[in-house]
Amino acid sequence: MTTQRPETDLDARSLLADRREHVGVDFSGFDLRRALSYPAAPFTFRNCGFEDSDLRGVRLAEAAFLDCRLDRADLGGAMLDQARFEGGSAAFLKAGRADLTDAVFHGIDLANSQWGQTLLAGARFEECRLVGARLSALRGIGYTFVRCHLGLADVAGLDFRGAVLDGLNFTEADLTGCDFRDAVLDGCRLGGAELRSARFAGADLRGADLGEPTVTDIPVLRGACVSERQAAVLLAAFGVQVIPVSG
Secondary structure (H helix, E strand, C coil), rough: CCCCCCCCCHHHHHHHHHCCCCCEEEEECCCCCCCCCCCCCCEEEECCCCCCCCCCCCCCCCEEEEEEECCCEECCCCCCCCCCCCCCCCCCCCCCCCCCCEEECCCCCCCCCECCCCCCCCCEEEEEEECCCCCCCCCCCCCCCCCECCCCEECCCCEECCCEEEEECCCEEEEECCCCCEEECCCCCCCCECCCCEEEECCCCCCCCCCCCCCCCHHCCCCCCCCCCCCCCCCCCCCCCCCCCCC
């Protein structure tokens, strides 16, 4: 729970200049660009508020945001390489063109966040809620998502080739043009997802929930490995009933 609230942007800048660790401070709504525009020792923020704050272009490499609130904050063009976000929320966050190389997101609510042209090379999202997030047009390679909820998210065109995808919920997500070739989808959910132009050749879908695929989905899955049960579901889309041969 926040215990301190600066009164003006100048007060907020002075507070940030005085120390690198902040607990329970509410910076919500402040323009923090000048206060955080120069390289400095890494900051640690615990249970702090940044709701609606202007953080465009700030330099926060290796910063730690622990149980903080960044809802509707603007991080456009910010330098956040190796930053760490644990817990808290950042719904409707704007992170377009930010540098989040090797950043770590764990257990944070990022619903409806925007990531256009964000550099996420080596970034890791684990147990995050990314419902409705716009993640298409990312830059960099090697980003990973583990046990994340990506329902209704726009992840069109992302490259998952050869990856092991663990527990990702893609329900009703836009997977247009995604590359899942040779990937393993374990515990993933694809029900209602838009699969147009996606590639699944060599993908192992046996551990995935395909939902109720349509006839138009089936050609997209050509070359994927599925279980007998899944094969029966796919054939059912054509109105073909699979009857087991009795012993």
